[in-house]
Amino acid sequence: MSGTEKTEKTKKMKNPVTGGKPGTAGRPVGRPRRLDPEVMVATARRIVEEEGVAALSMRRVAKELGSTPMALYHYVRDKDELLMLTLSGTAAAFPRPELPEDPRERLVAVAAHMHDIIGRIPWVLDILALGELTDRNALWMVEEIIDCALACGLSPARSVRAYRTIWSYVYGDLVFRRAAARRAENPSRREFFPEMVTGKDRAELPRLAEIKDRWREYAADYETVEELDAIVDGLLRRGTRGAKG
Amino acid sequence: MSGTEKTEKTKKMKNPVTGGKPGTAGRPVGRPRRLDPEVMVATARRIVEEEGVAALSMRRVAKELGSTPMALYHYVRDKDELLMLTLSGTAAAFPRPELPEDPRERLVAVAAHMHDIIGRIPWVLDILALGELTDRNALWMVEEIIDCALACGLSPARSVRAYRTIWSYVYGDLVFRRAAARRAENPSRREFFPEMVTGKDRAELPRLAEIKDRWREYAADYETVEELDAIVDGLLRRGTRGAKG
DNA sequence: ACCTGAACACCGTTCAAGT
DNA sequence: ACCTGAACACCGTTCAAGT
Numbered sequence: 001m002s003g004t005e006k007t008e009k010t011k012k013m014k015n016p017v018t019g020g021k022p023g024t025a026g027r028p029v030g031r032p033r034r035l036d037p038e039v040m041v042a043t044a045r046r047i048v049e050e051e052g053v054a055a056l057s058m059r060r061v062a063k064e065l066g067s068t069p070m071a072l073y074h075y076v077r078d079k080d081e082l083l084m085l086t087l088s089g090t091a092a093a094f095p096r097p098e099l100p101e102d103p104r105e106r107l108v109a110v111a112a113h114m115h116d117i118i119g120r121i122p123w124v125l126d127i128l129a130l131g132e133l134t135d136r137n138a139l140w141m142v143e144e145i146i147d148c149a150l151a152c153g154l155s156p157a158r159s160v161r162a163y164r165t166i167w168s169y170v171y172g173d174l175v176f177r178r179a180a181a182r183r184a185e186n187p188s189r190r191e192f193f194p195e196m197v198t199g200k201d202r203a204e205l206p207r208l209a210e211i212k213d214r215w216r217e218y219a220a221d222y223e224t225v226e227e228l229d230a231i232v233d234g235l236l237r238r239g240t241r242g243a244k245g
Numbered sequence: 246m247s248g249t250e251k252t253e254k255t256k257k258m259k260n261p262v263t264g265g266k267p268g269t270a271g272r273p274v275g276r277p278r279r280l281d282p283e284v285m286v287a288t289a290r291r292i293v294e295e296e297g298v299a300a301l302s303m304r305r306v307a308k309e310l311g312s313t314p315m316a317l318y319h320y321v322r323d324k325d326e327l328l329m330l331t332l333s334g335t336a337a338a339f340p341r342p343e344l345p346e347d348p349r350e351r352l353v354a355v356a357a358h359m360h361d362i363i364g365r366i367p368w369v370l371d372i373l374a375l376g377e378l379t380d381r382n383a384l385w386m387v388e389e390i391i392d393c394a395l396a397c398g399l400s401p402a403r404s405v406r407a408y409r410t411i412w413s414y415v416y417g418d419l420v421f422r423r424a425a426a427r428r429a430e431n432p433s434r435r436e437f438f439p440e441m442v443t444g445k446d447r448a449e450l451p452r453l454a455e456i457k458d459r460w461r462e463y464a465a466d467y468e469t470v471e472e473l474d475a476i477v478d479g480l481l482r483r484g485t486r487g488a489k490g
Numbered sequence: 491a492c493c494t495g496a497a498c499a500c501c502g503t504t505c506a507a508g509t
Numbered sequence: 510a511c512c513t514g515a516a517c518a519c520c521g522t523t524c525a526a527g528t
Contacts (some may be wrong), residue, residue, distance in 0.1 A: 059501070069502080070503085
């Protein structure tokens with residue numbers, strides 16, 4: 001909008017990471033590779049798995065590969081692209097679980113499974129925030145959710161939207177679970193909500209003043225699957241009544 | 246868990262930013278301030294509003310104040326704390342809207358309003374990801390949601406959980422809206438889902454293969470308020486039936 | 491009590507050049 | 510085609526010292 005944005009780059013590349021490797025078919029042209037892009041992604045992935053997204057840097061990956069930072073830019077446009085590539089193959093590590101036959105139950109079970117596996121690898125949240133679904137091995141979950149929604153009587157359009165709603169909820173829930181885990185690890189911080197509510201707030205915030213001492217206790221009983229069940233309930237009721245969508 | 250975590254700091258401070266100012270009551274002790282902590286937070290806030298969270302640095306704030314980076318550490322423990330403080334006062338800029346009387350409608354309207362105001366200041370998402378509600382001016386929305394949930398027949402415990410579910414959804418939705426906006430601004434990226442689904446996937450991903458060309462069209466019609474309405478529907482039905490909670 | 495200065499150990503990315 | 514090296518313009522935080 002303004003003049004302060006990043007200048008747009010229009011360099012085109014032919015997906016050198018997933019694209020055909022020289023040596024497999026046709027003879028390699030030009031200088032032989034020193035840096036294997038698959039190894040580059042694997043290295044980035046290991047760093048991110050072991051030390052978190054914050055530990056990943058172009059310089060670090062280059063150093064571990066005995067290469068230079070700029071060599072990586074031959075295979076990715078920028079750091080975000082490398083980050084997104086580290087996601088590919090992640091879901092493959094988690095076996096496909098047994099799922100109930102009933103489509104409604106199955107829908108909740110798949111959503112719960114998504115929640116579960118991402119909860120075990122919280123570093124992916126920062127990458128998923130980029131809004132791209134880059135891992136083919138995760139597509140079966142999307143397929144299942146759409147299939148179940150259709151089987152429950154939703155239109156294709158409503159099924160896609162129901163998927164997005166469920167995914168937004170799952171994502172948000174995981175972000176706040178991670179935040180809570182970090183707070184528990186690193187407890188010496190200022191106290192905000194609900195501690196910030198005091199007796200003086202009784203006039204303006206009567207419910208919060210009343211409930212604040214039990215807030216954390218109630219929140220501790222939070223069960224994502226129960227909430228998912230309620231959300232799916234709402235989405236299916238809405239989708240199978242009206243004419244629209 | 247392991248030995249690689251940050252070492253824990255136990256320095257205690259008496260909230261020097263929001264705490265009593267010298268000159269107001271009692272005489273100031275020790276060296277007079279050169280750096281006003283409120284100005285420090287205001288400066289950080291301006292940077293973040295104008296240029297985004299990525300543009301905020303301790304060094305930058307110090308420079309704009311004609312101070313040194315380390316001076317800031319007298320008032321905040323680390324950068325995250327400064328970031329959280331920039332949130333305070335944000336909600337005050339948005340007037341409290343007219344709300345419907347009916348508690349169910351009112352609940353949806355407040356949730357939609359939360360979604361709306363945060364959507365106008367997307368930089369807060371990165372700070373809200375820290376999981377703390379630091380802005381007293383936003384508490385009225387939590388109060389309203391809890392009040393409406395109680396009025397709709399939910400128990401206090403279920404009301405708190407309903408609030409968390411709604412908030413997780415709103416947060417997740419906003420993250421993906423921001424991601425979509427960024428993609429639209431900076432379109433030259435690799436293509437992932439749904440483009441990555443091809444005719445070859447028809448056997449394993451029949452629904453996705455069928456729907457993929459219309460996926461973006463369906464997603465474009467997504468209306469958060471409609472989805473919120475459905476979610477609230479599910480949460481209220483669940484909460485007002487069973488005995489538990 | 492409040493602040494400075496130097497230092498440590500890093501960043502992403504551009505650009506021109508080399509093989 | 511693929512990679513290097515130097516440079517630019519930065520980071521958060523620790524530590525010891527100064528007023």
